[in-house]
Amino acid sequence: MRLSDVDQLFVPDAVAVFGASDREGSVGAMVYRNVLAGGFKGPCYPINPKYETVDGEPCWKDLAALNKHVDLALIATPAEAVPGILDQCGEFGVRAAVVHSAGFSEQGERGSALQERLVEAARRNRIRMLGPNCLGVMRPSHGLNATFGNELPRAGNVALVSQSGAVCTAMLDRSGPRRLGFSAVVSLGAAADVDFGDILDYLALDPQTQSLLLYVEGVRDARRFMSGLRAAARLKPVVVVKTGRHPAGSRAARSHTGAWVGSPEVFRAVLERGGAVQVERLAQLFAAAQVFGAGRRLAGNRIAVITNGGGPGVLAADRAVDQGLILSELSEATRSKLGQALPDHWSHGNPVDVMGDGSAQRYRDALDACLADEGVDGVVALMAPLATSDPTSVAGEVIDAAKQTRKPVLTCWMGESRVAEAQGLFAEHGVPHFESPEVAVDAMSFLAEQRRNRMLLMQSPAPLSQQLGPDLEGARLIIEGVMAEGRKVLGTIEAKAVLSAFRINTTQAVLARSPNEALVAAESLGFPVVMKINSPDIRYKSDVDGVRLGLSDAQSIRRAYTELTERAKKLRPQAQIQGVTVEHMVPTRAARELMVKVVRDPIFGPVISFGAGGTDMQVLEDRALGLPPLNAFIIQTMIEHTRVARLMGAYSNMPPMNRQALSRILQRVSEMVCELPEIIELEINPLIGNDLDVIAVDARIQVDYRPPQMPVYGHMAIHPYPQHLIEHVPLPDGTDLTIRPIRPEDAQMEQDFVRGLSDQTKYFRFMQTIKELSPEMLVRFTQIDYDREMALIGVIRPHGNEGVEEEQEVGVARYMAHPGGDTCEFAIVVSDACRRRGIGARLMRSLMQNARNKGLRIMEGEVLSANTRMLALVKSLGFRIETDRNDPTVKLVSKVL
Numbered sequence: 081m082r083l084s085d086v087d088q089l090f091v092p093d094a095v096a097v098f099g100a101s102d103r104e105g106s107v108g109a110m111v112y113r114n115v116l117a118g119g120f121k122g123p124c125y126p127i128n129p130k131y132e133t134v135d136g137e138p139c140w141k142d143l144a145a146l147n148k149h150v151d152l153a154l155i156a157t158p159a160e161a162v163p164g165i166l167d168q169c170g171e172f173g174v175r176a177a178v179v180h181s182a183g184f185s186e187q188g189e190r191g192s193a194l195q196e197r198l199v200e201a202a203r204r205n206r207i208r209m210l211g212p213n214c215l216g217v218m219r220p221s222h223g224l225n226a227t228f229g230n231e232l233p234r235a236g237n238v239a240l241v242s243q244s245g246a247v248c249t250a251m252l253d254r255s256g257p258r259r260l261g262f263s264a265v266v267s268l269g270a271a272a273d274v275d276f277g278d279i280l281d282y283l284a285l286d287p288q289t290q291s292l293l294l295y296v297e298g299v300r301d302a303r304r305f306m307s308g309l310r311a312a313a314r315l316k317p318v319v320v321v322k323t324g325r326h327p328a329g330s331r332a333a334r335s336h337t338g339a340w341v342g343s344p345e346v347f348r349a350v351l352e353r354g355g356a357v358q359v360e361r362l363a364q365l366f367a368a369a370q371v372f373g374a375g376r377r378l379a380g381n382r383i384a385v386i387t388n389g390g391g392p393g394v395l396a397a398d399r400a401v402d403q404g405l406i407l408s409e410l411s412e413a414t415r416s417k418l419g420q421a422l423p424d425h426w427s428h429g430n431p432v433d434v435m436g437d438g439s440a441q442r443y444r445d446a447l448d449a450c451l452a453d454e455g456v457d458g459v460v461a462l463m464a465p466l467a468t469s470d471p472t473s474v475a476g477e478v479i480d481a482a483k484q485t486r487k488p489v490l491t492c493w494m495g496e497s498r499v500a501e502a503q504g505l506f507a508e509h510g511v512p513h514f515e516s517p518e519v520a521v522d523a524m525s526f527l528a529e530q531r532r533n534r535m536l537l538m539q540s541p542a543p544l545s546q547q548l549g550p551d552l553e554g555a556r557l558i559i560e561g562v563m564a565e566g567r568k569v570l571g572t573i574e575a576k577a578v579l580s581a582f583r584i585n586t587t588q589a590v591l592a593r594s595p596n597e598a599l600v601a602a603e604s605l606g607f608p609v610v611m612k613i614n615s616p617d618i619r620y621k622s623d624v625d626g627v628r629l630g631l632s633d634a635q636s637i638r639r640a641y642t643e644l645t646e647r648a649k650k651l652r653p654q655a656q657i658q659g660v661t662v663e664h665m666v667p668t669r670a671a672r673e674l675m676v677k678v679v680r681d682p683i684f685g686p687v688i689s690f691g692a693g694g695t696d697m698q699v700l701e702d703r704a705l706g707l708p709p710l711n712a713f714i715i716q717t718m719i720e721h722t723r724v725a726r727l728m729g730a731y732s733n734m735p736p737m738n739r740q741a742l743s744r745i746l747q748r749v750s751e752m753v754c755e756l757p758e759i760i761e762l763e764i765n766p767l768i769g770n771d772l773d774v775i776a777v778d779a780r781i782q783v784d785y786r787p788p789q790m791p792v793y794g795h796m797a798i799h800p801y802p803q804h805l806i807e808h809v810p811l812p813d814g815t816d817l818t819i820r821p822i823r824p825e826d827a828q829m830e831q832d833f834v835r836g837l838s839d840q841t842k843y844f845r846f847m848q849t850i851k852e853l854s855p856e857m858l859v860r861f862t863q864i865d866y867d868r869e870m871a872l873i874g875v876i877r878p879h880g881n882e883g884v885e886e887e888q889e890v891g892v893a894r895y896m897a898h899p900g901g902d903t904c905e906f907a908i909v910v911s912d913a914c915r916r917r918g919i920g921a922r923l924m925r926s927l928m929q930n931a932r933n934k935g936l937r938i939m940e941g942e943v944l945s946a947n948t949r950m951l952a953l954v955k956s957l958g959f960r961i962e963t964d965r966n967d968p969t970v971k972l973v974s975k976v977l
Contacts, residue, residue, distance in 0.1 A: 088176035092151035099156035100126030108156035110228035118225030159183030170205020179211035214269025215245030236261015237290035263288040280308030291372035313355030319368040349705035355537030376488035385431035387462040393431030396517040403525035421445035444477040465498035475502035541711035555581035593659035601662035617655035678762035710750035735771035893923035940974035
């Protein structure tokens with residue numbers, strides 16, 4: 081199945097440069113000369129009606145005069161001419177374009193209107209367009225330098241994607257001395273059409289790319305960005321530097337790219353869930369390029385530091401603690417080896433100090449011992465150029481040791497002139513080296529963070545409704561009733577009712593509009609009680625001293641009612657005071673005050689935060705953020721990011737808190753915001769937890785109308801597992817077939833399914849005979865983005881195993897939507913043992929219905945002419961069948977859904 085339609089940006093066979101000229105300093109002249117100088121093997125045609133020749137080569141008036149096939153158009157003309165050029169390209173079959181020209185959205189309203197015309201022309205002509213106002217694209221292995229910037233860098237395995245052309249040129253200039261090579265360099269510019277998501281999709285499956293670097297100023301389309309990021313990070317390390325972390329930077333980024341910047345806290349949560357690593361500075365981005373370009377991975381976060389001086393070792397140790405790395409506790413066997421190899425007065429611990437006169441052999445012995453220790457996941461080797469040291473010979477031993485292990489070995493030879501030769505050796509042999517011990521440790525921490533975030537990425541939470549479903553209809557009716565009254569904020573009782581509909585324990589609340597009603601409520605609930613001011617206009621009750629705790633008699637009830645209402649009216653005279661709520665007092669034994677909050681980020685949708693609660697929570701700012709949907713693993717990670725997590729264990733005669741109950745509540749909140757797009761904001765504070773249970777004491781919910789055209793889960797950056805698509809279908813022979821979307825945990829079952837297919841069936845499905853799916857294909861097939869693709873598997877339980885949970889896959893049908901359109905490509909395969917049982921037809925009908933519900937209009941695919949059974953199936957489902965003119969062995973099939 082085709083996974084990207086931007087490949088002509090990277091591997092065109094023929095290029096045309098619109099605006100090519102001989103005028104020195106012009107963008108068109110630089111682009112044309114860069115293409116020729118880069119070693120591009122195909123033809124490069126200059127197009128400019130003002131010239132007959134450019135650089136001594138014939139120059140053409142337009143594509144009609146050229147009358148040659150062109151894959152990629154590079155456009156460096158005045159902005160007003162670009163939409164017409166795209167129309168011309170569409171007429172002659174050009175499918176990709178890079179618009180270097182400026183003068184669009186960055187120029188205000190007039191430029192924005194012109195950019196809209198530009199996008200319309202690209203989509204009308206089915207052209208994928210990079211830019212406008214971009215540096216361009218480089219593909220070193222293809223000899224393609226379609227930019228007006230640097231010379232083509234050396235070929236390598238790191239891809240750079242940036243919203244700033246200046247950042248691209250700076251990174252490339254710095255990479256030369258370090259011998260860092262690139263698989264691709266892309267400057268997105270205004271990203272009016274091709275955006276991060278499209279490029280990430282391509283690079284995720286690009287065999288030349290082993291790691292990706294992103295410079296991000298802002299994001300326009302959260303879902304496309306998140307989809308592309310997750311697709312790439314499942315297979316390769318992705319490192320991101322995000323600007324606009326402060327107001328001044330945000331304003332600059334907005335004016336530069338026109339993209340939305342958003343909250344830096346939310347963006348960090350996005351990257352964690354997307355499996356990426358975030359760095360703050362370009363220097364760190366370059367460090368990440370080195371360490372990931374070396375192709376080594378950390379199995380844990382335990383490191384050893386080897387040094388010839390105490391000071392550098394201390395610097396590295398301090399930085400390791402700052403970055404959450406653990407200095408390994410060396411085993412007795414390792415200490416024994418080190419004791420034999422090093423002088424008696426070595427450090428006898430980690431960092432391993434080989435002393436100032438440490439020879440190449442000492443370094444080698446120390447490295448070999450530490451790398452052989454099962455408790456060491458990676459090594460940072462440091463050297464200060466002391467008078468007795470030989471940096472070059474030591475470097476040679478480190479390089480050799482690094483080649484003998486799969487564990488990462490990072491180096492820092494401090495200084496300049498005396499270590500220059502050693503640094504050159506490291507660069508030549510691909511051993512990452514850094515200017516300071518702190519930067520070397522930072523680079524090691526990037527490996528650890530990538531491993532941790534990739535574990536978050538692999539989570540595919542299913543709803544808790546498998547246990548006890550929420551009363552979704554009841555919750556929606558409450559919200560609809562509130563909005564029908566013209567209100568956007570639910571009252572306390574209404575908010576708690578919505579929580580109860582999602583099986584979240586709450587304290588019962590009774591609204592009282594007079595002192596007598598408050599007393600009746602207290603007597604009914606039982607003393608002691610809590611009384612709280614009730615007003616939709618007062619966000620935090622503590623702002624008006626609006627809570628009374630532990631009330632245990634009639635007089636205190638009446639007095640509290642009067643005090644609460646009068647004080648609220650005095651402090652907030654404009655607020656609508658509806659009375660007070662009376663609630664049973666939650667026991668304070670072993671209680672921890674927590675908080676759960678949901679906010680709607682303008683870019684990435686609902687975000688859930690968890691942390692310390694109570695009246696001090698705004699001052700403490702102890703919280704961790706997560707993007708829904710959540711599951712127990714993600715929730716545990718969030719909790720461990722907070723300081724309040726330390727209070728959940730046993731201490732000072734306090735029993736440990738019931739974390740399982742807390743996890744269930746956070747999962748229920750996640751389910752709530754997934755299923756109720758009307759919720760704009762939600763706050764449970766305090767959420768009281770002890771060793772027995774966790775209960776919501778106070779809650780506030782703000783709602784708004786859902787946009788009428790919003791698709792299911794359209795308000796979320798990550799599409800939840802589509803539980804509603806599960807079907808149970810009885811087959812004609814009595815077998816119970818379950819059709820459901822695939823999950824990441826189905827990887828082994830999918831592999832077993834493919835292994836069990838006959839060679840002929842494998843060839844019909846993959847157009848090649850394979851033994852099994854590669855690790856990359858397995859990830860790609862099972863960890864899907866449910867928003868733009870779907871894989872429905874048919875599973876049965878083998879006869880005689882009705883009581884066993886194990887399932888057996890018997891078929892899979894999948895589609896992938898083409899970017900920016902209403903068509904999708906499909907594929908289907910059924911196990912050889914289960915043919916002629918109606919499984920293929922049933923899977924296809926479910927797949928087509930799902931595609932139809934997603935707004936897709938046309939489903940198409942390719943079938944080998946020899947695959948008569950598949951051709952018969954699609955014909956019975958109403959597909960049109962044509963022969964591919966370019967390949968008579970292939971049939972093109974399509975259906976209007």
